[in-house]
Amino acid sequence: MSARTAVRSPRRVPGIAALAALLAMALGSAAAQARPKTDVIYMDNGDRITGEIKGLTRGILTVSTDSLGTVSVEWIHVASVATDVRFQVEMADGAILLGTLAPDPAVDRVLVEGDDGGSEARNEIVRLAPIEDRLRDRFQGSASVGASYSQGGNTLQTNAAFNSTYFAERYQAQVSASWNSTSDSEGNNDTQRGDLGFMYRRLRPNRWFGAGFAQAQRNEELGVDLRVSAGGGVGRFLVQSDRTEFIATGGLALSRQWSPSGTGSGTVTSDDLEGVIVLEYDYFVLDSPEVTLSSDLSIYPGLSNWGSLRSDFDASLSWEIVNNLFWALQVYLSYDNDTEPGAANSDYGYVTSLGYKF
Numbered sequence: 001m002s003a004r005t006a007v008r009s010p011r012r013v014p015g016i017a018a019l020a021a022l023l024a025m026a027l028g029s030a031a032a033q034a035r036p037k038t039d040v041i042y043m044d045n046g047d048r049i050t051g052e053i054k055g056l057t058r059g060i061l062t063v064s065t066d067s068l069g070t071v072s073v074e075w076i077h078v079a080s081v082a083t084d085v086r087f088q089v090e091m092a093d094g095a096i097l098l099g100t101l102a103p104d105p106a107v108d109r110v111l112v113e114g115d116d117g118g119s120e121a122r123n124e125i126v127r128l129a130p131i132e133d134r135l136r137d138r139f140q141g142s143a144s145v146g147a148s149y150s151q152g153g154n155t156l157q158t159n160a161a162f163n164s165t166y167f168a169e170r171y172q173a174q175v176s177a178s179w180n181s182t183s184d185s186e187g188n189n190d191t192q193r194g195d196l197g198f199m200y201r202r203l204r205p206n207r208w209f210g211a212g213f214a215q216a217q218r219n220e221e222l223g224v225d226l227r228v229s230a231g232g233g234v235g236r237f238l239v240q241s242d243r244t245e246f247i248a249t250g251g252l253a254l255s256r257q258w259s260p261s262g263t264g265s266g267t268v269t270s271d272d273l274e275g276v277i278v279l280e281y282d283y284f285v286l287d288s289p290e291v292t293l294s295s296d297l298s299i300y301p302g303l304s305n306w307g308s309l310r311s312d313f314d315a316s317l318s319w320e321i322v323n324n325l326f327w328a329l330q331v332y333l334s335y336d337n338d339t340e341p342g343a344a345n346s347d348y349g350y351v352t353s354l355g356y357k358f
Contacts, residue, residue, distance in 0.1 A: 036052070037050065037051045037052040037064060037065060037066055038050065038052075038083075038084070039051060039052055039053045039063070039081065039082065039083040039085070040081065040082040040083070041053070041061065041063060041073065041078055041081050042078070042079045042080045042081065042082070042103060043073075043077055043078060043079060044077050044078065044079045045077070049063055049065065049071070049073070050065065051063040051064050051065035051066070051068075051071075052064040052065075053081065053083055053085070053087075053128065053130065054070070054130070054140075055127075055128055055129050055130065055140070056075060056125070056126075056127055056128035056129075057127055057284075058243055058244075058245070058282070058284035058292075059074060059075050059076070059241075059243055059284065060072045060073070060074065060075065060284070060290075061073045061074075061075050061078055061081075061128070069323060070323050070324065072290070075122075075125075076123070078122065079103075079107070079108060079122070080102075080103035080104060080108075080109070080110050080122065081101050081103070081110060082101060082102050082103055083100060083101050084100055085100065085130050085131070086098060086099060086100055086114070086130070086131040087099070087100070087101055087112075087128050087129065087130055087131060088127075088128070088129045088130075088131055088167065089101075089112050089120070089125055089127075089128060090125070090126055090127040090128075090129075090240070091120065091124050091125060091126065092124045092125075092126050092240065092241070093124070093206070093207075094205065094206040094207030094208075094237065094240070095205065095206075096170070096203055096205075097112045097114060097120070098112075098114045098131070099112045099113045099114020100112075100113045100114065101113070101128075104119050106119065108121060108122045108123065109121055109122060110122055110125065126240050126241060127240075129167045130167075131167070131168070139164050139165070139166055139167075139358075140164070140165050140167070140357075140358065141162070141163045141164030141165055141357070141358060142161075142162075142163060142326075142355050142356060142357045142358065143160075143161070143162045143163075143355060143356060143358075144160065144161050144162075144326075144328060144353040144354060144355025144356070145158075145159070145160045145161075145353055145354065145355070146158070146159045146160075146351055146352050146353030146354060147159070148351075148352065155182060155183070155184050156182070156183055156184070157180070157181070157182045157351070158180070158181050159178070159179065159180045159181070159351040159353055160178070160179050160353075161176070161177065161178040161179075161353065161355070162176065162177050162178075163175070163176035163177070164176075170202065170203050171200065171201060171202045171203060172200075172201045172203070173198070173199070173200050173201075174198070174199045174200075175197070175198055176195070176196075176197055176199075177194075177195060177196045177197075178194065178195045179192070179193075179194045179195075180192070180193040180194070180349075180351060181193075191220045191221050192218060192220050193218065193219050193220070193221065193334075193347065194217070194218045194219075195215070195216070195217055195218075196215070196216045196217075197213065197214065197215040197216070198213060198214045198215075199211065199212075199213045200212040200213070201235070207236050207237040207238075207240060208234065208235070208236050209234070209235050209236070209237075210232070210233075210234055210235075211232060211233050211234065211235050211249050211251060212231075212232045213230070213231060213232065213251075213253070213276075214228075214229070214230040215228070215229050215230070215253075216228045216229075219334060219347055221334075221343070221344050221347040222334060222336050222339050222343055222344060222345070222346075222347055223259050223260065223339050223340040223342065223343025223344075224257060224258075224259060224339075224343075225258045225259055225260055226257070226258045227255060227256070227257040227258070228255065228256055229253045229254060229255035229256075229274070230253060230254060231251050231252050231253025231254060231274075231276055232251050232252070233249055233250050233251015233252065233276060234249070234250065234251065235247060235248055235249030235250070235278075236248055243283060243284055243285075244281075244282070244283050244284075245280075245281070245282045246279075246280070246281050246282075247278075247279070247280040247281075248277075248278070248279055248280075249276070249277075249278040249280075250275075250276065250277055250278075251275075251276045252273065252274070252275060252276060252303075253273075253274050253275075253276050253300070254271075254272070254273055254274075255270075255271070255272050255274055255300075256270070256271050256272075257269050257270045257272075259340045259343075260340075269340065270305065271304075272302055272303075272304050272305050272308070273302075273303045273304040274300040274301065274302055274303060274304075275299075275300065275301045275302075275303055276298070276299075276300060277298070277299040277300075277301075278296065278297070278298045278299075279296065279297045280294075280295070280296040281293075281294070281295050281296070282294045282295075289319045289320045289321065290319070290320040291317065291318070291319055291320075292316075292317070292318045293315070293316075293317050294315070294316050294318075295313070295314065295315040295316070296313070296314055297311065297312075297313045298311060298312045298313075299311045302338070305338065307337075307338075308336075308337060308338040309335075309336075309337050309338075310334075310335060310336040310337070310338070311334070311335050312332075312333070312334050312335075313332065313333045313334075314330065314331070314332050314333075315330070315331045315332075316328050316329065316330040316331075317329050318355075324356055324357040324358070325354070325355075325356055326354075326355050326356075326357065327352070327353070327354055327355075328352065328353050328354075328355060329350065329351075329352050330350060330351050330352075330353070331348075331349075331350045332347075332348060332349060332350070332351075333346065333347070333348040334346065334347045334348070
């Protein structure tokens with residue numbers, strides 16, 4: 001689910017400053033001392049790599065080493081791995097196993113040594129996430145900032161984004177935030193668009209999960225000072241391979257909206273029960289440079305206000321410049337058929353940014 005929104009203020013919200021602070025925290029976390037680099041990766045050509053396994057996702061095993069820095073290894077070229085750290089192991093059939101990892105004498109197999117583990121085919125393992133002992137090591141995410149200036153329109157656009165996912169044995173929790181601000185030198189036609197959200201997934205067998213979410217949103221183009229919503233539902237990883245991930249979530253949410261029109265600024269203009277449909281798609285290409293395509297579509301049909309409909313769509317394409325440093329292009333579109341008088345029904349645009357993964 002798109003986790004998008006900002007904290008409301010009577011006039012302007014210092015979103016860039018807040019997200020810059022989050023960026024500093026993210027970089028500080030990345031610089032924190034990692035656990036000992038004693039994991040061993042056995043390659044199919046007989047080579048060995050010793051380091052710290054950061055995780056496996058989209059067919060790439062990420063390993064932090066002392067001599068080579070952080071390296072990305074294609075999972076299809078890994079014969080087996082050995083580590084004393086407990087991992088969450090996700091299989092292609094949706095099974096979730098927990099345990100340490102060890103080489104299996106059989107070719108292309110990995111021993112998951114835990115309560116529910118066993119000998120597993122290496123090519124059936126689609127994701128590895130370390131269940132770290134230290135709290136800070138259970139977080140993964142990214143932070144980015146960007147700016148552009150148009151001399152013809154004398155317009156400055158700034159943007160910032162942050163997301164972090166916490167991995168535990170049976171659940172995932174994600175926090176994300178974004179902020180876009182457009183202004184000219186005379187202070188006319190300034191607009192702000194911000195998002196802040198939380199997503200919780202309780203993992204179930206066969207790639208199912210229970211979901212809980214909370215979201216806040218500010219969009220001055222659509223006449224929204226602040227919209228907050230919270231709800232829950234169920235979802236499933238429809239496709240989960242070494243290159244592609246497709247997730248569908250459905251549920252219900254309660255929302256409240258404040259708009260600048262009405263009897264005064266910040267007036268509550270609606271309390272609604274809405275349906276929630278979320279589709280998320282990710283595709284990853286290991287090349288030079290590494291490229292990731294991510295998109296999500298969130299649809300909110302009105303239930304208490306029958307006939308109302310709003311939606312949000314985001315798509316981003318990112319290129320890795322050097323280890324963990326990336327450049328990204330994001331396109332966004334928001335639609336609402338029940339906006340306040342004088343407000344637009346849609347808001348769309350694109351932003352570019354420079355970011356860092358941690």
